[in-house]
Structure formats: structure tokens, C-alpha cells
Amino acid sequence: MKEDIRERAERYRDETAKFLAEIVSIPSLSGQERGVVERIGAEMRAVGFDEVRVDGLGSVIGRIGNGKHVIAMDAHIDTVDVGNPANWTFEPHRGHVRDGKVWGRGAADQKGGMASMVTAGRILKELGAKGDWTLLVTGTVMEEDCDGLCWDHLVRVEGLRPEVCVITEPTGCRIYRGQRGRMEIEIEVAGRSAHGSAPERGVNAIYKMAPVVAGLEKLNERLRRDEFLGKGTVVVSHILGDGPSLCAVADRCRTYLDRRLTAGETRDSALAEIREVLAGVEAKVTVPRYEQAAYTGKIFPMEKYFPTWVTPAEHAAVRAAERTYRGLFGGEPLVDKWTFSTNGVAIMGLHGIPCVGFGPGYEEQAHAPDEWCPVEHLVQAAAFYAGFVGEYAEAQ
Numbered sequence: 001m002k003e004d005i006r007e008r009a010e011r012y013r014d015e016t017a018k019f020l021a022e023i024v025s026i027p028s029l030s031g032q033e034r035g036v037v038e039r040i041g042a043e044m045r046a047v048g049f050d051e052v053r054v055d056g057l058g059s060v061i062g063r064i065g066n067g068k069h070v071i072a073m074d075a076h077i078d079t080v081d082v083g084n085p086a087n088w089t090f091e092p093h094r095g096h097v098r099d100g101k102v103w104g105r106g107a108a109d110q111k112g113g114m115a116s117m118v119t120a121g122r123i124l125k126e127l128g129a130k131g132d133w134t135l136l137v138t139g140t141v142m143e144e145d146c147d148g149l150c151w152d153h154l155v156r157v158e159g160l161r162p163e164v165c166v167i168t169e170p171t172g173c174r175i176y177r178g179q180r181g182r183m184e185i186e187i188e189v190a191g192r193s194a195h196g197s198a199p200e201r202g203v204n205a206i207y208k209m210a211p212v213v214a215g216l217e218k219l220n221e222r223l224r225r226d227e228f229l230g231k232g233t234v235v236v237s238h239i240l241g242d243g244p245s246l247c248a249v250a251d252r253c254r255t256y257l258d259r260r261l262t263a264g265e266t267r268d269s270a271l272a273e274i275r276e277v278l279a280g281v282e283a284k285v286t287v288p289r290y291e292q293a294a295y296t297g298k299i300f301p302m303e304k305y306f307p308t309w310v311t312p313a314e315h316a317a318v319r320a321a322e323r324t325y326r327g328l329f330g331g332e333p334l335v336d337k338w339t340f341s342t343n344g345v346a347i348m349g350l351h352g353i354p355c356v357g358f359g360p361g362y363e364e365q366a367h368a369p370d371e372w373c374p375v376e377h378l379v380q381a382a383a384f385y386a387g388f389v390g391e392y393a394e395a396q
Helices: 002-011 013-024 034-047 107-126 149-156 205-221 267-277 316-329 375-394
Strands: 051-054 060-065 069-076 096-098 101-103 133-140 164-167 175-179 181-190 233-242 252-261 284-286 335-338 355-357 372-374
Touching: 002 013, 002 107, 002 316, 002 375, 013 034, 013 096, 013 101, 013 107, 013 375, 034 051, 034 060, 034 107, 034 133, 060 107, 069 107, 069 375, 101 107, 101 375, 107 133, 107 372, 107 375, 133 149, 133 375, 164 316, 164 375, 175 316, 181 205, 181 267, 205 233, 205 252, 205 267, 252 267, 267 284, 316 355, 316 375, 372 375
Parallel strands: 069 133, 069 164, 164 355, 175 335
Antiparallel strands: 051 060, 060 133, 096 101, 101 372, 175 355, 181 252, 181 284, 233 252
8 A cells, every 4th residue: 555655646746746836826815715725625626535615714624534533634725925025036926846846935834735635635535545534634724823723713613623633834754743832922011101302201111111121031041941842932023112203202112022832831931931020010911812804704713822732752643653654755754843833732732632743845944935845745745644544543
């Protein structure tokens, strides 16, 4: 079976690359994914998925099989914007294949995983693969705006609860089993406005925030470190001062923080550290909520706290991934973790569903200009996804 899987993944090399280039050419910012969801659903039907549907938030779900062991594979199919177009040497949404790579916004992050999953489903159907398993392939929405929201909805509202999930974010075709979590934090301090010609009459909220910013920089240096996931971090990502005019003392200042959480760090521990930095400063500290509408019109609010997660090295999903890699490609796989965040923050972080990662493309291509994904990775990933299903299910 493994030889058949490898042969068919290679046979569909060009078709997988062409499909990826096609869906890269469909812009799909968070909340604007309808077009790419429709195209992916059509392709799933064309290659023989048993069922294809769209959930209330707009994610596309393809099913193959109807057995006991439910295995999910996920790719978010929204992208970030292109940034400064001058940094691109081609039109970002003109997906194309050149020099053994698929180029365009979303090629690596994260439509490459989607294209390879569809090919994997085609391989399984053509080989008549059978077993006591159900494969769910999800093309999920709004991850770039609020990672995990789509899967929180799938679990809480749609009742989807697989035994295991393969996350197809870019890993360079390595096996990943965890990531740091993250949260967003807003700090607000108040001042009193006065005319800019007589600042002594007021209380400048920006000046009140200045020692807080310095304290946050020092906090970053002493945050917890984990041997596997690395160090927790905090960065001031945005500061905004407000007042009656640009000729007035600022009466409000808001600072936005990006906090990355390593193992052992939680929402409460991170907020406690912020309050220590604020000692003696009257301030309001909040964790923002995401309340934007999906392209379906549905709003599914979520606090912007995304827990750390790690799947143990000895877990059945990790072991099955390692066996799949050895059986298909030979040699020992490198097992590592993501630097950035994924839908695993909800799948495992919130809901305890074990996750393992394997994806085409490289992390450093995510959100970068002139984004690309190697065609060879698409082939390897398609074979891996098709092989993992039986490898995991048969060991249970």
C-alpha cells in the first residue's frame, strides 16, 4: 500500500501544484473566504469524497469513510493581506508554478496543506482504502484573525470531536507536536487634558505609560523558558495616545501586547505579571474579544487567549506519524515544534484533542512577500496524509 501511495502522490504532482496555484489565485482574507471554500468543496466532490459540507461559520468539511476512529486533518484557507505591493516581484494573487515551486499569497500559509489533503483523499478513494476509520478534511476560516476560533466552533457547535488531528501548517515536511500559546492584552491609562501650550495644567497619559513600557521590556528578559518550546515572550506591538486635539495633553493612552506563552504559562499567570509591572500605576487591563462576522454572517465571539499545547512524544499520534514517515520516505523524521501559532490552540489547547503537525512549505514563508511552497513538499505531504490514516487507525 505504501508503494502505491507514493506512486500516486508522484503521479498527481502537477495536478496538486496546479490546484494550489488556482486556490492561491482566489483572495481569501479572514471573513472573505466564500470563493475559495466553494472551489475547494467542488474539488473534493470531483475527486470522490463521500460527503462535503460547509459549517455555520463557513469552513468546508470533506468526509471519507464511516468507521470508528475519527481522524481530522486541518488547513486554514484564509490568508493575511499582501502588505506593501512594492515588496512583491509579481502580483500576489496570481498563483503560478515556476522553478519547482508554487508562488503566491497563501502558497505556504496555508493553502499548500489544503491542496495536498485533497490529493490524499483522491489517493485513498482510488486505492479503495478501507478500515475502521473516518477521515475528516477541514478547510477552516478566520484563523489569521483569530486562531482556533473555527475549531472552537466545530467542537462546541458542530459537535466535531475527532480522536486526533493532523495540522497541515508548514513544517518543512517535518513532524511537529506542539507550539507556544499566545494571548493579546490591552493596557489603558487615563490622564487629564490641557492645552499643549501649558502642559503643566494636565496629566499626560502617554508619560504615565512610559515607565510601563520600560517595565514590559524588562519583563520579557525574565520570562519562563521551556526546554522543548523555548522562551515565553512579551512585546509591545502598538501604542495609541488620545486627546482633544494634536495641540493638547493626551488624556488616554492604550498599549497593545503580544504575549507568547511557553509551557507552564497561562492566562492568569501572564496577567499577574502585567499587574506586577503596573504596581503603583492606575490602569485597566483587558484581554480583547474577537467578535467579527464570518462571510456567512455568523458571529462567534472568542476571547483572544490561545493556550499552549504539546502532544507527548510517546503519544499514539506522534508514533503513527513517525512510522508513516519511515515507511514512505525512509530515514528518521525530525520531530520539532512551531514557532508561530496554529489552530491547535483550540483543538488541543482548549479541547484536549491530540494534534500532530506535518505540512508542505516553510514557516519563514508565512506572511512574507514573494511567498512560495516547493512542489516536492506537496507530493510528500499528500503521501504522508494518505499513509497516516491507516497507520494510526490500525494501531488503535
